[in-house]
Amino acid sequence: MRTTTLTDERCHPVDFDDTPDEAAYRARVRAALAEHADELVHTDVDADAGEEAADPREQEQALRRTQRVLAEAGLVGVAWAAEHGGQGGSLAQQAIVGQELARARVPSLINHIGIGMCGPTVIAHGTPAQHEKYLARLLRADDVWCQLFSEPASGSDLAALRTTAVRDGEDWVVNGQKVWTTLAHVSDYGILLTRTDPDRPKHAGLTMFVVDMHAPGVTVRPLRQMGGQSDFNEVFLDDVRIPDAERLGEPGEGWRVALTTLLNERVAVGGGGNDLGLSVESLARLAADRLPALPADRQVLARQALGRAAVAALANRYTGYRRLTAISQGGLPGPEASAGKLAGTAAAKLVADAGVRLLGDDAVFAVGPGDDGGADGAGRWQRNQAWLPGIAIAGGTDEVLRNIVGERVLGLPPEPREDKHRPFDASGSAR
Ligand SMILES: Cc1cc2nc3c(=O)[nH]c(=O)nc-3n(C[C@H](O)[C@H](O)[C@H](O)COP(=O)(O)OP(=O)(O)OC[C@H]3O[C@@H](n4cnc5c(N)ncnc54)[C@H](O)[C@@H]3O)c2cc1C
Structure with missing residues (x-):
């Protein structure tokens, strides 16, 4: 087991290796994905978040089918309790499935909001009748x-x-x-x-x-x-x-119920240090292809952008592994989880910016359904760059996350919240 030398007691040492149980589980997941490969949607080489399908309706049906196949193979709702239709597995196992789906280039589950946020909220606050009515269908994407x-x-x-x-x-x-x-x-x-x-x-x-x-x-x-x-x-x-x-x-x-959703949202988005946009490996492949052909002055700037992006993306990934190590050892995501989305978004933006810098004019994409992303698909870098500001807003904006880090991690004084105790109709909020 390799570990970091970090000594801060809030930091878990990072264990890069699977435990024997996790390795066996990973092998089973890989085998299941190989067995069902023909029934699953796969993304193109290097295609990633932010893409527009040629036929959205057909894509929706294909993604529903993909989730159903994965659910029947026991790869959806891994950490959900068996009584709710899940596999009763650990969060570490769930993270392994996420990693293996990414490795097999299977896109995000169509019902990722249902699984990551709505389902856990129904489980925590719903009645037995609601559990019965909704959860199994949600896992199979019968209902999105x-x-x-x-x-x-x-x-x-x-x-x-x-x-x-x-x-x-x-x-x-x-x-x-x-x-x-x-x-x-x-x-x-x-x-x-x-x-x-x-x-x-x-x-x-x-x-x-x-x-x-x-x-x-x-x-x-x-x-x-x-x-x-x-x-x-x-x-x-x-x-x-x-x-x-x-x-x-x-x-x-309702606020207490919403907090369950929001807590799950932060874990789902900031989770295991996964790349929120195009991967640093895609960037490395692009650089190997494009960098040598750039004029010397542009090469210098591109190399700097590549260095910044690689450092940020890998730091985010390994911080994510620290979170997974903590989870694998039975812990809960700690204060570092609340900074995960912030760091992941910043890293993804640097990766997209570096790709666009390498591509220059070739990065320009045409807006429209079915657009293949410009010359040789190169436009997907700029498309991804255009998509990422939304991720910096969704599920808590960068500014709001910084406030959370300030208040809950650094212990700084809270923001003034003058309308907190006044009736809604009488407070500024209602106007
Ligand atoms: C891609 C995407 C997907 C989304 N999906 C969903 C969804 O499925 N369901 C859903 O309900 N919502 C969804 N949202 C909405 C998202 O939750 C909100 O956009 C987000 O909470 C910010 O709210 P707002 O847009 O009203 O901006 P505002 O809250 O009006 O913020 C405007 C600006 O002010 C800043 N700001 C606000 N308050 C503070 C503060 N206290 N301190 C410092 N700065 C502050 C913000 O950071 C931002 O820059 C999605 C958004 C995006 C971009």
């Missing part, structure tokens, strides 16, 4: 899920949301608008955070529901990003009726 939290006037300050749910007999009637809802255009269900009591302080008057995305009154409008993709949507809710049986947690307990 989305997370309906952000609104035009509440993103970072999520508790200031204005979508209302009013009790009417056995139902609640919901009105409002959500925005940036990833996957809403292909979703069957969503977890929906609403305001049910405007007379209480903003965090105290919220309630969470499961909403049927095909219910009358739900309108989904895709948004188009600058990279050409439509990953997320506006969602309008007009007199949508939700049965009380679809409430998650008690009325007024």
Whole structure:
């Protein structure tokens, strides 16, 4: 076992090797992926996040099938309890599956939000009837899920949301608008955070529901990003009726339920030091190809950019291994996990920038479905560069994450939050 020389007691030494059990598990995962290779979607060589499919509907169906095959092979919901349809495995095993899927170039699961965030929230706060109704189907991508939290006037300050749910007999009637809802255009269900009591302080008057995305009154409008993709949507809710049986947690307990989602989101995104954009290995291959042909003055700048990107990406990866080592030894992600997304996003941006610098004009991509990413697919570097600012916002902006690191890791004084204890309607948030 090789270890770092770091002595800070908050840092786990890094164990780069699998334990014998983990090695055996990894071999089983590789064998299963090889056995089912023909039934799975695979990304092109070096293709990565930020790509737009030629036929999004066909791609959606193929990704649903891929998840079903993986679920039947026991490779989805690895760390979920068996009683919820999972494999009852460890988080380290789950991370191994993630690594092996990346190695086999299988793209992210279509239901990654359902598995990473919605499912754990339903498990923690749902009734047995909700567990029975939703979880197995979620794991197989029979139902795809989305997370309906952000609104035009509440993103970072999520508790200031204005979508209302009013009790009417056995139902609640919901009105409002959500925005940036990833996957809403292909979703069957969503977890929906609403305001049910405007007379209480903003965090105290919220309630969470499961909403049927095909219910009358739900309108989904895709948004188009600058990279050409439509990953997320506006969602309008007009007199949508939700049965009380679809409430998650008690009325007024929505913030506590949402914290479960947000905690899982941070672990899912910041997780195991995985590359959030194109990999440093892709960059190395591109550099071997393109660097020798660059004029001397551009070579110097490109080499500097390559060095900065490689250091940041590898530091992020090995910090991720430290988190996995802690998890593998039975621990929970510590303070370093909250900085994971911040560091991973910064590294991914440096990798994309270095690739674009190497490619020069060849990096320019044409926006449009089915675009192959420019000359020899080179445009995917700029497409990835255009996609990454969104990742620096999703699941907590860089600024908000820095606030968290300041307050919870460094112990700095908290931000002033003057509206925290005032009734929502009487606070600045409601205006
Ligand atoms: C790719 C992508 C996918 C997303 N998917 C989903 C989804 O599936 N479901 C969902 O509900 N939402 C989703 N979101 C929305 C996302 O959660 C919000 O965009 C995010 O929380 C920021 O909120 P906002 O856009 O309202 O920006 P604001 O909160 O208005 O922030 C604007 C600027 O002010 C800064 N700022 C805000 N507060 C502070 C502070 N206290 N201190 C310092 N700076 C601050 C921010 O960092 C930012 O630069 C997604 C967003 C993106 C980009």
